[in-house]
Amino acid sequence: xxxxxxxxxxxxxxxxxxxxxxxxxxxxxxxxxxxxxxxxxxxxxxxxxxxxxxxxxxxxxxxxxxxxxxxxxxxxxxxxxxxxxxxxxxxxxxxxxxxxxxxxxxxxxxxxxxxxxxxxxxxxxxxxxxxxxxxxxxxxxxxxxxxxxxxxxxxxxxxxxxxxxxxxxxxxxxxxxxxxxxxxxxxxxxxxxxxxxxxxxxxxxxxxxxxxxxxxxxxxxxxxxxxxxxxxxxxxxxxxxxxxxxxxxxxxxxxxxxxxxxxxxxxxxxxxxxxxxxxxxxxxxxxxxxxxxxxxxxxxxxxxxxxxx
Numbered sequence: 590x591x592x593x594x595x596x597x598x599x600x601x602x603x604x605x606x607x608x609x610x611x612x613x614x615x616x617x618x619x620x621x622x623x624x625x626x627x628x629x630x631x632x633x634x635x636x637x638x639x640x641x642x643x644x645x646x647x648x649x650x651x652x653x654x655x656x657x658x659x660x661x662x663x664x665x666x667x668x669x670x671x672x673x674x675x676x677x678x679x680x681x682x683x684x685x686x687x688x689x690x691x692x693x694x695x696x697x698x699x700x701x702x703x704x705x706x707x708x709x710x711x712x713x714x715x716x717x718x719x720x721x722x723x724x725x726x727x728x729x730x731x732x733x734x735x736x737x738x739x740x741x742x743x744x745x746x747x748x749x750x751x752x753x754x755x756x757x758x759x760x761x762x763x764x765x766x767x768x769x770x771x772x773x774x775x776x777x778x779x780x781x782x783x784x785x786x787x788x789x790x791x792x793x794x795x796x797x798x799x800x801x802x803x804x805x806x807x808x809x810x811x812x813x814x815x816x817x818x819x820x821x822x823x824x825x826x827x828x829x830x831x832x833x834x835x836x837x838x839x840x841x842x843x844x845x846x847x848x849x850x851x852x853x854x855x856x857x858x859x860x861x862x863x864x865x866x867x868x869x870x871x872x873x874x875x876x877x878x879x880x881x882x883x884x885x886x887x888x889x890x891x892x893x894x895x896x897x898x
Contacts, residue, residue, distance in 0.1 A: 596628050741770060
């Protein structure tokens with residue numbers, strides 16, 4: 590069996606939930622099938638700037654084909670079009686313009702799918718709301734399987750997506766709640782779908798003390814793991830934690846793991862360690878008193894599942 594995993598960004602240093610999900614699926618399926626990843630040259634989800642070279646490479650023994658993004662995201666244009674489609678009367682043409690402005694806009698990737706779809710048994714498209722998934726699923730036809738990673742946000746109410754939810758071969762949902770939400774907005778109950786979720790390679794014996802020694806962290810702490818972004822609830826997290834720090838009885842520090850799109854408050858009890866490899870991440874979770882997941886919108890919080898494990 591030959592499979593294509595189609596996702597907006599891909600690589601071991603990319604820690605977005607959907608992108609990590611796609612990499613886990615690709616690497617697990619590669620043990621049983623011929624798997625290729627089709628993705629863009631972008632690594633930054635804000636700019637979608639071409640940072641990787643176009644062409645082929647192997648990552649953990651999986652063939653990855655990268656395609657260039659036609660243009661970077663213009664935040665002013667994207668913001669203006671978002672306000673229009675989410676708050677005002679508009680047309681399908683307006684929604685398609687919003688999709689193009691959101692990015693990553695890669696016609697080359699979609700052309701590859703259209704030309705080679707027949708050579709794959711199935712094409713798995715990650716994250717319904719992006720250009721590659723919308724246009725790629727249409728190009729792949731009966732071979733398109735959608736992993737929507739949908740959240741209860743404004744995009745789910747747009748008119749261009751229900752035909753995609755109804756038109757793919759099947760859907761792989763992250764949770765029963767995500768399935769119910771998509772069925773409610775699209776009426777796609779007749780389309781085969783299964784709640785798959787995602788596995789994670791959680792080590793059996795993470796070393797909490799190894800983490801504390803390496804990063805010189807003493808005392809109890811709470812941990813946040815993921816993209817440090819206002820859309821993930823991190824601004825609110827910072828506001829609440831700085832209020833907590835004023836309490837003389839509060840003993841916790843806050844450790845942040847992940848790439849940041851927000852200014853990190855300057856305080857000796859707030860530590861930002863940046864992106865960490867999986868071994869260090871799991872050591873950090875083992876050392877922490879608790880994990881905080883402040884996002885209001887998650888189809889499935891992988892890091893919460895990992896922390897529970």
